Amino acid sequence: MVKKAILALEDGTIYEGLSFGADAPAYGEVVFNTGMTGYQEILTDPSYAGQIVCLTYPMIGNYGINPDDFESGKVQVEGFIVHECAEVASNWRSKMTMDFFLKERNISGISGIDTRSLTRRLRAHGVMMGAISTTESPEEILTRIKNSPSYAGVDFVRKVSTEKPYVWPFEGTPERQIALLDCGVKYNIMRNLAKEGCQTTVYPCTAAAEEILERNPDGIMLSPGPGDPSLLGYVVDTVRKLAGKKPIMGVCLGNQLLGCAFGSRTFKLKFGHRGSNHPVKDLNNDRVYITSQNHGYAIDPDELKDGMEVAHINLNDGTVEGLRHRELPIFSIQYHPEASPGPMDSVYYFSQFVRMIEESK
Amino acid sequence: MPKDPNIRKVMVIGSGPIIIGQAAEFDYAGTQACTSLREEGVRVVLINSNPATIMTDTEIADRVYIEPLNVEFASRVIEREMPDGLLATLGGQTGLNLATQLAAEGVLERYNVRLLGTPLKSIQMAEDREEFRSLMRRIGEPVPESWIVQSENELAEVCHQTIWPLIVRPAYTLGGTGGGIAQNPAELMEIGKRGLKLSMRHQVMVERSLLGWKEIEYEVMRDANNTCITVCNMENLDPMGVHTGDSIVVAPSQTLSDKEYQMLRSASLNIIRSLGIEGGCNVQLALDPNSFDYFVIEVNPRVSRSSALASKATGYPIARVASKIAIGMRLDEIQNAVTKKTLACFEPSLDYCVVKIPRWPFDKFTLADRRITTQMKATGEVMSIDRAFEPALMKAIRSLEVKAYGLSAKKVNTYSDVQLEEGISTPNDERLFVIAEAFRRGMMVEEVHALSNIDRWFLDKILRLVQMETRLKVHGRAIASLAETLDVDAPEAQLLSDAKKLGFSDRQIADFVGLPERTIRSLRKAFQIVPTYKLVDTCAAEFEAETPYYYSCYDKEDER
Known part of the structure; x- marks a missing residue:
């Protein structure tokens, strides 16, 4: 039988739904x-670690879960909020329903929520902590929220990063070697690097710069990842040491790490940028790209120094969406060139990265 | 680049009389265009032969000419008004054809009138099948095998090949007039000959049939700086084989994974870029339901019937934005008219489901062939919005004004099982009701799918609606007793609420339960089962909206 569940927010709001x-x-x-679209990719994106994700699109699960669209080895979200969870999955690649999949992976979801109302609340008051339960009373669940650690206090990168270095499978003879600093990487970044002829060695977030440089990679990729970048001083130190040694491309958190390595700091956005429709302007050619985004923090452009400058801005709120270095072969974007989910308009950054590597040889 | 300062006066071509495939949606587009141009300080001269339009109202354009839409009259208006530019991509195929003729006959050149928006070359490339196909091949977009036929002899040659069935479409016609599906050489000859007569160019396209494939459309915008966005995608509930104007359409697509959605989106952007369209365009694609294979079916290099639907479905004013692009503005210089904070350069995110159902005139033409194929027969359409597919479908059915208050149209229950199967496999205006009736008689989703190729996801939703009918009937007496007990915690109270969420009208519930409609109404009001209203805001609540544009639903928060 379908069980009732409640979703409680830190501010005391209670939403009733079904488990x-x-x-x-x-x-x-x-x-x-x-x-x-893209719930399977979202569920398995490590950048959602520590978060309960609400999808604003009301019918979720329609095309089921397939073996190919995973972005990491596990479900990364803490919980999932939808208006309607599809009971029937219909797509040629589907192997199971989303409901079954989340049961199997022990992740709880709540449906029947007025997700638009919830979204409006988060938009107005900012993102906040919350909890889902089928057994607790509203009082109990609110107490549990009060007694739990806040999102900003946890280093989620350490939780999602690989423990040991590994090499992403590559068929044939690679043309170049990429070292990837894994702060919560999505598989599609490695898939895209492979398409560009790159073999990727993935390093834990705690890897030292020396360890990474020892293997003499052709270029370095800084991955996306979850959480508050201000907790990642140890990674910023590594990035600082890597800068100037090898060509570097940063994605999402990688953009923030580079910003921090070049004098800036990050601040939290009220409700973040999460979706597949964010317009970003490339200041180089004034072209606008529709981008896939998932970030809750942004770089303060005023504090950038040592040759780092803003290369992209978000047209909705003017925040920094990309950086480039005036002399060194370093660039980064705050959004997702690997898409998955979202538009593939920015996939050319992978070939741009390769070109930069070739040019700086 | 901001607005081109050399464009001070623009002539807009309306769409003329209302015909199948070109109805009031072009008045909507033209009106938006006039208003949009005037917002930018451009004087607007309008020519349209249809006086029963909003665009010909005196306050919409600066000058209105109610004249026949032909070269002779249009030339005279141009001579008299001396406009700097001509905007022809908003008046449907009529406007586009007239502009093509004005250019071909040298009128535009003689009076130094610039064709604004999409260049003529792009229009020709999109509309000439052979040019279009070779362009698609150059940019790596797949097109189905096809033959251009210009004579009966050529038609006879195609009869010798082995791919059947084939689809026949005359070039340069509206709403696919004169097209059809040929199962064999005899049918090909018959349909082909008719098509040759109807085509403006005496040209017919014969093509591999993609019957049963998913039909997906994208509405795409591009500015002169090559920035492209997709406004909306739409999925036809009726698979390929039914003209999209005759299909039940949902927005956004429901059964596509992100990989499929993005693959087709990228293809659409690839196409609009290669054509060099400045403004809006509509791309129709066929997707194999069992692989990533797809084919590009058709591109409309202009504001189309689907654009009006996409505009209303998303809140994104395609014609307004296309007009501003036509006078040189970039997508990131145009404001989003709904949020007034963000720009036109973004992709709308929907947090609801839109359903369009065509309205056929078979109630007026009782002897007409009710089968629907690749030649559009609908004379109108209704659109509805709700938080889920089922209630949106139910709302749309009620809006049709065909005396159906839900899926139970009285007549279909008299059909034999054989008639039902026929009604499912051969698309006609009753198919939706026939499918529901088949479920009532115990047919399985798989069987209906095998007969119709309609995606199981849609069929399952229809089945759910039928199951709710049964539940209402079974619990009718218990619901009736609620009227006395007013027990909010009774399971039947929940049932009533669920039925409303699925889009059942009070009248329908009353029928199933066997109570008067007003009793059901007061009962649910007593239980506070009342509609709430939500905003169409283009951005799924991410930003605040300024212009209210509501739909009803049985969800929790009311935004009024």
């Missing part, structure tokens, strides 16, 4: 994503 997926208590920062 799907696993019947287990969930706790995390409640955020919303406005993408209309």
